[in-house]
Structure formats: structure tokens, C-alpha cells
Amino acid sequence: MSEQIKIVEDATCTFCGCVCDDIELTVDTEKKCITKAKNACVLGRAWFSEHGVADYPEALIGGKEATVDEAVEEAVDILLEARFPIIYGMSDTTCEAQRQIVAIADYLRANIDTTTSVCHGPSGIAFQGVGESTATLGEIKNRADLVMYWGCNPAEAHPRHFVRYAVSAKGMYTPNGKKDRTVVMFDVRSTQSTPVADIFVKVNPGKDFEVLWALRALVKGRTIDAAIEERTGVSLETLQDLVERMKSCRFGVLFFGMGLTMTRGRHFNSGALLALAADLNEFTHFVAKPSRGHGNVTGADNVVSWQTGYPFGVNFNRGYPRFNPGEFTTVDLLSRGDADAACIIASDPAANFPRKAIENLKKIPVITFDPKPTVTSQLARVAFTTATYGINVAGTAYRMDDVPIPLRPAFESPYPSDEEVLIKIKKRILERKNH
Amino acid sequence: MADALRIVGGTVYDPINGIDGDIRDICIENGKIVDTVKEDAKQLDASGMVVMPGGVDMHCHIAGSKVNLARKFQPEDHRGDVHPSTRYTRSGTGGVVPSTFATGYRYATLGYTTAMEAAIPPLGARHVVEELNDTPIIDKGFYILLGNNVFLYQLLEQKRYDDLRQAVAWWLNASKAYTIKLVNPGSDEAWKGKKNQNVKDIDEKIHFFDITPREVIKALIDVANDLGLPHPAHIHCNNLGHSGNYRTTLETMKTADGRRVHITHIQFHSYGGEVGKNPTSAAKAISDYINTHPNISADVGQVMFGKSTIMTGDAPLAWMLRNVTGGHTKWINADTECESGCGILPFSYQQHIYTHALQWAVGLELFLLADDPWRMVLSTDHPNGGSFMNYPRLIRLLMDYEFRKEQAALANQKAIDSTGLLDLKREYTMQEIAIITRAGPARLLGLADKGHLGVGADADITIYDDKADQETMFSAARYVIKDGHLFISDHEFCADHEGRILHVAPQYDAAIEGAIKPFFSDYYTIQFNNYPVDEHYIHNHQIIPTSASA
Numbered sequence: 001m002s003e004q005i006k007i008v009e010d011a012t013c014t015f016c017g018c019v020c021d022d023i024e025l026t027v028d029t030e031k032k033c034i035t036k037a038k039n040a041c042v043l044g045r046a047w048f049s050e051h052g053v054a055d056y057p058e059a060l061i062g063g064k065e066a067t068v069d070e071a072v073e074e075a076v077d078i079l080l081e082a083r084f085p086i087i088y089g090m091s092d093t094t095c096e097a098q099r100q101i102v103a104i105a106d107y108l109r110a111n112i113d114t115t116t117s118v119c120h121g122p123s124g125i126a127f128q129g130v131g132e133s134t135a136t137l138g139e140i141k142n143r144a145d146l147v148m149y150w151g152c153n154p155a156e157a158h159p160r161h162f163v164r165y166a167v168s169a170k171g172m173y174t175p176n177g178k179k180d181r182t183v184v185m186f187d188v189r190s191t192q193s194t195p196v197a198d199i200f201v202k203v204n205p206g207k208d209f210e211v212l213w214a215l216r217a218l219v220k221g222r223t224i225d226a227a228i229e230e231r232t233g234v235s236l237e238t239l240q241d242l243v244e245r246m247k248s249c250r251f252g253v254l255f256f257g258m259g260l261t262m263t264r265g266r267h268f269n270s271g272a273l274l275a276l277a278a279d280l281n282e283f284t285h286f287v288a289k290p291s292r293g294h295g296n297v298t299g300a301d302n303v304v305s306w307q308t309g310y311p312f313g314v315n316f317n318r319g320y321p322r323f324n325p326g327e328f329t330t331v332d333l334l335s336r337g338d339a340d341a342a343c344i345i346a347s348d349p350a351a352n353f354p355r356k357a358i359e360n361l362k363k364i365p366v367i368t369f370d371p372k373p374t375v376t377s378q379l380a381r382v383a384f385t386t387a388t389y390g391i392n393v394a395g396t397a398y399r400m401d402d403v404p405i406p407l408r409p410a411f412e413s414p415y416p417s418d419e420e421v422l423i424k425i426k427k428r429i430l431e432r433k434n435h
Numbered sequence: 436m437a438d439a440l441r442i443v444g445g446t447v448y449d450p451i452n453g454i455d456g457d458i459r460d461i462c463i464e465n466g467k468i469v470d471t472v473k474e475d476a477k478q479l480d481a482s483g484m485v486v487m488p489g490g491v492d493m494h495c496h497i498a499g500s501k502v503n504l505a506r507k508f509q510p511e512d513h514r515g516d517v518h519p520s521t522r523y524t525r526s527g528t529g530g531v532v533p534s535t536f537a538t539g540y541r542y543a544t545l546g547y548t549t550a551m552e553a554a555i556p557p558l559g560a561r562h563v564v565e566e567l568n569d570t571p572i573i574d575k576g577f578y579i580l581l582g583n584n585v586f587l588y589q590l591l592e593q594k595r596y597d598d599l600r601q602a603v604a605w606w607l608n609a610s611k612a613y614t615i616k617l618v619n620p621g622s623d624e625a626w627k628g629k630k631n632q633n634v635k636d637i638d639e640k641i642h643f644f645d646i647t648p649r650e651v652i653k654a655l656i657d658v659a660n661d662l663g664l665p666h667p668a669h670i671h672c673n674n675l676g677h678s679g680n681y682r683t684t685l686e687t688m689k690t691a692d693g694r695r696v697h698i699t700h701i702q703f704h705s706y707g708g709e710v711g712k713n714p715t716s717a718a719k720a721i722s723d724y725i726n727t728h729p730n731i732s733a734d735v736g737q738v739m740f741g742k743s744t745i746m747t748g749d750a751p752l753a754w755m756l757r758n759v760t761g762g763h764t765k766w767i768n769a770d771t772e773c774e775s776g777c778g779i780l781p782f783s784y785q786q787h788i789y790t791h792a793l794q795w796a797v798g799l800e801l802f803l804l805a806d807d808p809w810r811m812v813l814s815t816d817h818p819n820g821g822s823f824m825n826y827p828r829l830i831r832l833l834m835d836y837e838f839r840k841e842q843a844a845l846a847n848q849k850a851i852d853s854t855g856l857l858d859l860k861r862e863y864t865m866q867e868i869a870i871i872t873r874a875g876p877a878r879l880l881g882l883a884d885k886g887h888l889g890v891g892a893d894a895d896i897t898i899y900d901d902k903a904d905q906e907t908m909f910s911a912a913r914y915v916i917k918d919g920h921l922f923i924s925d926h927e928f929c930a931d932h933e934g935r936i937l938h939v940a941p942q943y944d945a946a947i948e949g950a951i952k953p954f955f956s957d958y959y960t961i962q963f964n965n966y967p968v969d970e971h972y973i974h975n976h977q978i979i980p981t982s983a984s985a
Contacts, residue, residue: 010962021965095565106526128508131765131780135627136558138772138960143627165960172585172958173628251627278766281754284630287770306503306535306566309513309528320517320526321534323510396561402500402769404561406965434522 004030011408013040014092014295014390015047017400018158018165023048027410034391034410041159051371051388053413060383068384068416068424075343075382076428078365079108082341084317086111088330089347090304091297093369093418094395094407098296098303100422101345106307107429109316111339114300115293115347116312117329122261123290124301124311125325126271133277135253135287136401137164142171143285146249148184150273151208151259152291155192161291162196166253173250182245186211187259201242204233206264211239212272218243219279247283254288261290292400295390299398334360345369345418346389350376369418384421387413395419439464439472440919445481445898448869449488451878451887455866461486463894466919470890479921481898484913487869488886489548489895491876494669494699494734495817496746497538498552498566499577500559501777504767505746505818506532509781512744524571524928531744531818539571539934543923545826546897546912548934549877549885552577553669553699553816554618554748556771558961560610564972567936572917574885574895574977576937578669579610580748580775582617582651583624586954591654592645598950603658604943605951609967611938613880613979615659618671618748621648623776626750633751634673637686648673652690660694662941663981665881667695667732675752678708681717685724693730697879700736700816701725702798714793716854718800726806732879734814737798737829739821740786740846746779747819753778773958784821792847794820796854802833802871803859809878813871826872827909833863834905868905881979882937894919936976 008025025048026036033052037045059071066074079085087105090098091114105112116124140147147166154161162168167178174180185197188205203211211232214224218239229235246252254277260269273288280286292298301311308314310323313330326332330349333339334357341364350358351374361379368377369384377383387393392413398404442461447454462472496502506513512530518537520526527537542550555563555577567575581587581603590599603615621641625632629642637648652670659668672687674680684704688696698704705721706714725731745753750768757766757780767779784791798820805811813830817823832839843851851857863871877886884893896916902908915923922930948963955963 010964012965021962099565099569103525106520124507128510129765131508131767132504133766133768135770136772136960138958139627139770141960142772142958250630279762281631281768285627287768301507302500302503302562303565305507306498307525307527307569309506309530309532309534309537310510311507316526318517319519321513321528322517323513396565398562402504402562403558403961404565405961406561406969408965 017292019399091294092346097418122267123270143251146252152257439476445486450874492550493876499563543572548895576613578616579612582620601947678714701733722804736816739825750776792850831906
């Protein structure tokens with residue numbers, strides 16, 4: 001092996017919430033790219049191969065090349081002048097950077113929100129109402145004999161979920177892997193994940209809440225009318241059979257995704273599912289787990305929660321954190337035109353937010369942090385090119401089940417990390433405020 | 436480092452050095468207490484004030500994944516108790532589970548300078564270190580949950596006692612922890628593996644294992660002593676909360692067989708009566724045993740009326756409490772693979788409820804019956820028994836018999852009368868308070884440089900106004916000094932400060948990794964190499980040495 005090529009073992013992939021940390025990277029240290037990512041899934045391989053070192057300017061102000069320090073000063077100008085600055089994103093960067101972001105929001109008395117608010121935010125809200133019976137993924141691997149997926153498509157969104165954690169994974173009390181398990185999928189249509197299921201339950205679109213509530217009722221020994229089938233597409237017999245399996249399993253788990261959080265009912269859907277899992281503990285050991293999307297959205301949740309007391313949609317205008325989804329969540333703030341400056345870190349809202357929100361985003365000065373040009377960075381007043389977390393930058397990421405995992409960078413980047421630039425901004429804000 | 440400072444004319448309580456209310460100067464330089472300082476050194480006039488070492492809380496739940504879940508799921512707990520930023524300090528929210536900055540600042544406001552997070556699964560060590568790094572002012576450490584560790588169970592089953600000791604030492608190093616914690620040993624296997632069962636009898640085999648909880652308890656007590664850890668195995672006994680559980684507690688203490696052990700929040704483990712019926716007080720039986728067995732230490736785990744949050748590694752306990760409310764309370768259960776479990780729910784203790792009033796009385800009885808306050812120290816198992824912000828009120832209850840009587844009269848009389856509380860007229864002295872809130876915990880933790888004001892001690896000093904109402908007095912220190920830096924002056928924050936993480940690093944034979952690694956491959960979902968917390972997470976830290984086997 002030439003000196004040019006290096007192997008990084010136990011590397012962590014941060015594409016999705018699986019945060020697999022068993023990746024073996026083959027790195028060309030001269031060309032500064034990753035040529036192989038052993039054990040990575042299709043998403044992970046794309047993640048590792050697409051993040052090399054391109055020739056972008058380290059910073060842009062108004063589309064023109066600038067130094068990092070110049071851009072920091074311009075960004076601080078914008079943030080200090082604004083009356084309602086907002087900070088959004090955070091889910092694709094390290095916890096170390098996330099902590100700096102909250103600090104900046106605190107000093108600026110700004111609004112801070114993470115991508116949770118367009119993803120599992122409803123699950124977070126439901127969690128505050130119901131709680132959650134849950135487990136780390138190793139418990140699923142070792143013990144779960146009934147695995148249910150509701151409104152999510154792991155084959156495409158979390159490709160190694162089946163193999164590493166929940167279906168074919170072999171564990172202490174599941175030595176035969178899939179043979180020791182029954183897999184149930186709930187969805188409004190067949191997906192790439194459906195073939196994995198032993199039982200596929202097709203639910204009428206927008207009727208998940210009714211099905212969940214009927215299951216809860218049956219678990220508690222209530223009667224359900226057969227007319228449920230017409231409303232939901234799921235027959236009473238199917239529901240009764242499912243309830244029997246859930247009550248008699250040894251260790252059950254319900255994973256769920258956007259099919260519940262982003263359809264009719266939203267946090268009511270998540271809440272119904274979490275309540276169902278809680279109720280089942282009267283009969284057996286039952287847990288639930290939201291399938292988190294981005295690599296470190298769980299980290300963002302954790303960091304914002306421990307520093308402020310609230311997970312997302314936090315506002316510091318009065319000098320202390322306040323929480324109100326709908327009021328302080330970013331889509332809503334932008335759609336109403338409340339924000340007069342925006343700092344977007346590790347996300348691309350201009351590419352996926354509702355139209356009104358994007359229109360208003362275009363009207364205000366925007367600062368972005370991203371390793372690559374994005375739709376958002378291209379409309380930004382100040383754009384920083386930063387190094388990629390997990391590939392160039394060390395730090396911590398939290399897996400979907402709240403397990404914190406260290407990152408093992410493959411090669412160095414000429415660009416600063418998000419954390420480094422954020423610290424510069426934070427220091428300048430403090431210097432200029434205390435002047 | 437800090438300038439030289441002379442604290443002049445304060446009334447000093449320093450039990451470890453036998454100073455009991457003398458008026459004397461305390462000198463500080465470079466973060467430590469020194470014999471004297473130069474003539475022209477800065478002075479702080481403490482005349483008329485009470486000077487004590489900074490408080491040491493040896494059992495609280497302030498950081499980590501369990502605490503963060505509890506914090507995240509109670510926004511209603513924070514709304515009414517905001518914590519605004521100041522020129523020097525970050526903002527946050529309070530309530531019973533405050534955000535990390537608020538936690539550090541509020542402990543400091545009470546005059547505490549060290550706190551130990553009581554229960555962390557090693558898989559979550561990285562998380563607790565991150566949160567502790569965001570908990571300002573105080574020095575801190577944490578205990579790792581090993582009493583339900585599956586790999587250790589396998590070693591114990593196979594009678595590989597040497598390997599067990601090496602593995603525990605490895606685990607303490609890998610997680611940067613302070614000592615070994617046991618919570619309801621044996622219960623996780625029943626909870627997770629046997630459809631939510633629990634351990635009832637410490638001599639019954641653990642589900643799917645050929646060992647008993649008592650054997651786990653004995654083994655870990657021995658390992659902690661053999662490794663010479665500064666603080667011994669720290670045990671949350673089986674059967675917490677159940678009527679008649681004092682017998683389990685006595686059996687657990689007997690298992691120590693003369694070796695050091697610490698029984699935590701012992702109030703919850705001091706009930707008589709029969710299972711299924713109302714509990715009664717067994718404080719006398721427990722107290723008698725501890726008074727006559729100097730190898731045992733305890734913290735009380737006092738219950739205080741008002742809001743609390745149950746957050747415990749004892750998952751079956753939380754489930755039981757959730758069902759007591761008919762299942763109408765929100766509830767969290769969180770299993771950690773191969774290591775532990777946890778349960779969380781919002782709670783409150785109400786004066787009129789028999790059991791709550793009994794618990795309140797039992798805790799006070801344990802304090803008042805203690806012959807040796809060095810071994811029965813103050814805690815509320817924050818936030819399980821109530822917030823640490825209740826400590827000043829608890830201090831007043833101990834020092835002021837009339838106040839105690841008044842408060843007892845407001846509580847369920849049947850419960851109060853069933854205990855011996857009102858016959859105990861003892862009033863704690865200021866010196867005894869200094870023992871149970873600083874000197875005692877520091878000594879039990881083996882922190883030689885804390886909890887006292889002798890030369891060489893860390894300059895962690897609290898100065899209180901001397902007030903007749905002890906609750907007011909202890910609610911807000913006038914001056915607080917940490918590592919020789921003044922950061923609360925005239926009741927206001929005048930600086931921020933980052934404390935240290937205190938941890939142990941017992942020696943171990945690296946060969947044990949060869950045994951642990953395959954277990955990780957098979958049963959964990961994190962790579963063995965990614966599991967240990969590396970040095971860069973603990974940039975501000977101090978290793979507390981182990982001693983020769985105790």
C-alpha cells in the first residue's frame with residue numbers, strides 16, 4: 001500500500017440517523033478523496049465519495065470572493081443590526097458546532113430552530129404530552145421478536161437498519177436473526193421496504209390515527225365496530241390479529257417516520273403510536289422509536305434541550321429561552337415575514353421549504369454555512385464554505401437512539417470547520433456588544 | 436491563576452479541621468487555601484458572616500441522557516421558572532430539571548461547588564461529559580451503572596473474579612467515571628427479558644443467569660474496595676419504595692461484610708409493613724445498623740413536599756409509579772443495550788397523602804437518629820425526592836425543632852404519628868450542617884482537597900449572611916469562591932467559571948480488552964474502538980487517585 005493511501009477503520013457515516021460507525025474507509029490522502037467505504041450502504045457510499053475537496057472560495061460576500069475574517073465581520077454586522085435574527089438547521093454538523101450555535105443565539109437574543117421542526121418535530125411534541133417507551137438499537141438487535149414499521153421506508157431512507165439493527169441482525173436472544181422475528185409494515189402504499197415484511201398492512205391515506213387508536217382500544221379490551229375497515233382500509237380481523245401478536249410477543253418495537261409526522265394528524269399520530277407502545281407494557285416489554293433522518297439531528301435535539309430546556313423552536317428575545325412550535329418554528333417565522341435576518345447552518349431550506357417561506361427568505365440578509373454551494377447559499381449575502389463533519393472534522397454525532405458516537409475524519413480540508421467559524425463569530429459578537 | 440485574597444473576620448465552620456464557629460481569617464492564593472498572604476493582598480470583609488467550604492452534593496441527577504429526556508419532556512416545568520442571562524452568565528430554564536447552565540449557576544447560588552451525577556450507563560458517558568462541560572462553576576463527576584451489566588454477569592457466572600476486577604477497571608477508565616453504581620441489581624434482565632418483571636428477592640437467580648443479585652452486590656463491593664476507589668460501590672437497593680423493604684436494605688448492607696459500601700437515598704429503603712399494605716417507618720432499624728457498622732455510609736434521599744421528577748435507573752419502579760396514577764401520567768422508559776434501563780415520570784409529594792407524609796418523616800428520622808453525621812449525609816436524590824433548591828428548607832427543618840413541628844402538623848397526621856419523628860427534638864448545629872453538606876460528602880467521596888478549609892485545600896469557599904432563618908440564609912450565599920476565583924459577590928454573578936471533571940483511573944491489565952472486544956462485536960451496536968471517551972472530551976479534569984486496597 002503506498003503512502004498515499006490510508007485506511008480509516010471504525011469510521012462513522014453521518015448521512016442518516018443510523019450513524020453506522022463500522023465503516024472502513026480507503027482514503028487517497030494526496031487526491032483528498034475517499035475511494036472506498038466498506039460496509040457503507042448506497043447512501044453512505046454516495047456521502048463518502050461525493051465529499052472531496054473542491055475548489056470553492058472560502059467565503060463569499062454578495063457573491064464575491066472574500067476572506068473568512070471579512071465574511072465574519074459582515075455576518076456579525078448583519079446579526080447585530082437585525083431585530084429578529086433567526087438561526088436554522090444544525091442537523092448536519094457536530095455537537096461541538098451546535099453548542100456554539102446556541103451560544104450565539106443566546107448572546108444575540110435570537111431565534112433558534114433545527115430541522116426537527118420539519119421532520120420529527122411532531123414526535124417531539126407528542127413526546128412532551130405522552131412520553132416514550134424506548135430502547136437503544138442494540139436492545140432491538142438482542143431482544144426484539146416483533147418489529148413494526150409505520151409510515152417509514154427504511155430500505156430507501158435507512159438502508160442498513162434491517163441488517164445492522166432490527167430484522168436480520170443476530171443478537172443474544174435472537175440468534176437466528178430474521179427467523180426469530182415477525183416483521184410488520186404499515187403504509188399507505190407498497191414501498192421498497194414492503195418485501196421485508198411478514199405482514200403488510202395497507203392503511204388508507206390520512207387514517208393512521210384511527211388505526212392506531214383502534215389498536216389502543218383493542219389492547220385495552222374495548223370493542224371496535226367492523227365498520228373500521230371502510231374508514232381505514234384495515235379490517236377488524238387484521239387489527240385483532242395484530243393486537244394478539246403485540247400482546248404476546250416477548251419484546252416489541254414500533255419504528256415510525258414521516259408517514260405519521262407529516263400527514264393528517266401529525267403530533268396526534270405520533271402521540272397515538274407512543275401511547276400504544278406505552279399501553280402494551282401492561283402485557284409485555286414494548287418500545288417505540290422515531291426513525292430520525294439526518295445524521296446529527298438527534299445531536300441538535302440533545303444540545304438545544306440541555307442548553308435551553310427545549311428541543312427546537314426556541315426564542316431568546318426576552319433574554320431567556322421560550323418554546324412555542326408554530327410561533328418560533330422557522331417555516332412559520334419565515335412565512336409570516338417575522339425574521340429580518342437568517343443564519344442557515346447545515347441545511348438547505350430554500351430548496352425544500354414552502355413557497356411563501358422561501359419568498360420571505362429572499363427578502364432578508366442570509367448567512368450560510370455549507371461544504372458545497374446550495375440553493376440557500378446561492379441566495380445568501382454571506383456564504384462560508386466549511387469542512388464536512390465526519391469526513392474532515394472530528395466531533396460527536398448522536399444516533400437516532402441518542403447514543404453519542406465519535407467521528408473519525410478521513411482527510412483534512414483547507415476550509416475551517418463550522419465550529420471554528422462559529423467561534424470567530426461568537427467572539428466578535430461579544431467584543432462588539434461589550435464595547 | 437487567582438490573586439491572593441484574605442477573607443477577614445468570618446465565623447468559620449470547618450469540621451474536618453475541628454473549627455467550630457471560630458472567628459478567623461482564611462487565606463487563598465493560586466486557587467488553594469494557604470497559610471498566609473502578603474500584607475497588601477486583597478481583602479474580603481466577612482465579619483458577621485458564616486464561612487464554610489463549598490457544598491458537595493454526592494448524589495443528584497443533573498446531566499446525561501436520562502436527565503435530558505426528563506428535561507425535554509416537561510416544557511411546562513420550565514415555563515414558569517425562567518433563568519435570564521446576565522452580562523457574565525448564559526440563560527436557561529429552571530423548574531425541577533433545569534437546563535445545564537441554570538443547574539450550575541443555581542447550585543453555586545446555594546453555595547455548592549461540587550456535585551456528582553449519580554447514574555450513567557457507560558454507553559452514554561460521552562453524553563454526560565458533554566453536558567457536564569456545559570454545567571458551569573461546579574466541579575463534577577459521575578457514577579457508572581454496572582450492576583446490570585451483561586458482560587460482567589457472564590464473568591461472574593463463570594467465577595472469573597480477576598477478569599471481573601480488570602473489566603470494571605477498564606470500564607471506569609473508558610467512561611471517565613468516579614465509581615461503580617448499582618441500581619436494583621438483577622432487575623433489568625427481568626424487566627427487558629421477562630415481560631416487565633422485577634427482582635423481589637436478592638437471593639433468587641437473575642433471569643437467564645446462574646447468579647443472584649446478592650452475588651452481584653458482593654462482587655462489586657469487593658471490586659471497588661480491591662481497586663482502592665476513593666468512593667466505594669454506591670448502591671440503590673432492590674425493592675425501593677415497597678413496604679417492608681428495610682429487610683432487603685439490611686441484607687444488602689450485611690453483604691458488605693465489613694467492607695466499605697455506600698447506600699444511597701436510604702430513606703426510600705427504610706420502610707416496614709407488609710407488601711401490598713401501607714408502609715411504616717423502619718428508620719430506627721436502619722439507623723441502628725448503620726450506627727453500629729462504621730463501614731456503611733448513606734445519603735438520606737429526603738422527600739420534600741412539592742414538585743419532583745422521578746428519574747431512575749430503576750425502570751420497574753417508574754412503571755409501578757406510573758400505574759399508581761392509573762396510567763394517566765406521561766412516562767418514559769429507556770433501555771440501554773447490555774447495560775441498564777431507566778424510567779422517568781413527573782411527580783409530586785403532597786402533605787395530605789399518607790405515603791408521602793410518611794416518606795418525609797422517615798427521612799427526617801434518619802437524619803435525627805444518626806449518631807455519626809459523617810456517614811448520613813444530605814441529599815434529596817434530586818430531583819426524585821425534590822429539587823436541590825429545597826436544600827435550604829431541609830436545613831431549617833433539621834436545625835429548628837419548632838419549624839419541624841409546624842410543618843409536621845400540616846402533613847397527614849396518621850402517617851406522622853406512626854413514626855417517632857415528633858419525639859426527636861434534636862436540632863442540628865451549624866457544624867453538623869457543615870458536616871452533612873460539605874465535610875461528610877467530601878470525605879465519603881475521598882476528595883482530600885475538598886470539604887475543608889485547611890492549607891492545601893481547593894479554594895472552594897462559601898460565605899453566607901448569618902441569619903436566624905436558616906432557610907433564607909442558605910438560599911443565597913453572599914460570596915462564592917471557586918478555585919480561588921470570586922464569581923458570586925454580594926449575591927450577584929460577577930464572572931463565569933468552568934469547573935473540572937473529577938474521575939478515577941485505576942490500573943488494569945490491557946489483556947482484558949481481548950475478552951471484552953468479542954462481546955462488543957456480538958451484542959453491542961457500537962464499535963469497541965468508538966466506545967471509550969477520549970481525552971479531548973475532558974479538557975478540564977482531575978484524576979483522583981486510588982489507594983491501596985481498603
